[in-house]
Amino acid sequence: MTTEYSGTGDPARSLALLWRTREPATRRGRTDLTVDRIVRAAIELADTEGLAALSMRRVAERLSVGTMSLYTHVPGKGELLDLMLDTVYAETTEPPPAAADGWRARLEAVARDNWALYLRHPWLLQVATTRPPLGPNLIARYERDLRAVDGIGLTDLEMDAVITLVGGFVHGTVRGAVEAAQAAERTGMTxxxxxxAHAPYLEKAMDPRRFPLATRVGAAAGEEYQAAADPARAFEFGLARILDGIEVLVRHRPGATGTDTDR
Known part of the structure; x- marks a missing residue:
């Protein structure tokens, strides 16, 4: 699987494009070609063909322009990838449920919103973002996520850690859902x-005396899931346990009373 890295472009040019502080280029030729059109075409290409298909040449072909025309607006693939990320992050900047619903409902909404984002844009899983694109939509997303746990008794560092924890959990569990969907599409088999097709042969080959727990638990899970795993169920179970753990942390704070809906 192709892995790309965000934050590899020129910092000054990337930030100028992300925040749209760069003056638009003036040149002869196509006047309808803009940064936004280029980014949207790149996202559509990655959505339909995967991140491995992304290149300046392929984006240009999709827009029916010469490759060099793109460089007038976007310096290179590194800056383009940052713009793609920040653009799709705008899809997750809606405010969480009202404060009356409690922090738990707000944080759950954040997790589900991010899960849905990965399913819409599976190529996001192939981008390492330890050096994130510091654009307006990423900052808005971070602000939105932090509001979910603001005022519940956590320190600023703990608030950041909670958001990182939930984001990392979603990233890990949604990979299984994306891979399952891709496997079904590419093999034609659900x-x-x-x-x-495989379970009957496994039952014959595996000795239950050698693997008693794997036999018992695996059989129960396989019967229930009708698959080797159920990513959606793992997401539901894991999210609930993470929220339970955060609730324990909040409840042990001095002065903490009542349920999370009181906060």
């Missing part, structure tokens, strides 16, 4: 069909 998870249930795959499981039914």
């Amino acid at each position: 998870e249930e069909q795959w499981w039914r």
Whole structure:
């Protein structure tokens, strides 16, 4: 699987493009070609063909322009990738549920919103963002996420850590859902069909005396999931446990009373 890295472009040029502080280029030729059109075409390409297909040449072909025309607006692939990320982050800047719903509902909404974002844009899983694109939509997303846990008794560092924890959990669990969907598309076989084809042979080959726990638990899980795993169920179970753990942290703060809906 292709792995790309955000934050590899020229810092000054990337930030100028992300925050749109750069003066638009003036040149002869296509006047309808803009940064936004280029970024949207790149996102559509990655959505339909995967991140491995992304190149300045392929984006230019999608826009029916010469490759050099793109460089007038975007210096290179590194800056383009940062722009793509910040653009799709705008899809997750809606405010969480009202304060009356409590921090738990707000944080759950953040997690589900991010889960849905990865399903819409699976290529996000192939981008390492330890050096994130510091654009307006990423900052707005961070602000939105922090509001979910603001005022519940956590320190600033703990608030950041909670958001990082939830984001990392979603990133890890949604990968299984994306890979399952891609496997079904590329093989023409659903998870249930795959499981039914393999389970009978596994039962014959595996000695339950050697693997008693794997036999018992695996059989129960396979019967329930009709697959080797159920990413959506893992997400639901894990999210609830993470929220439970955060609730313990909040409740042990001095002066903490009542349920999370009181905060």
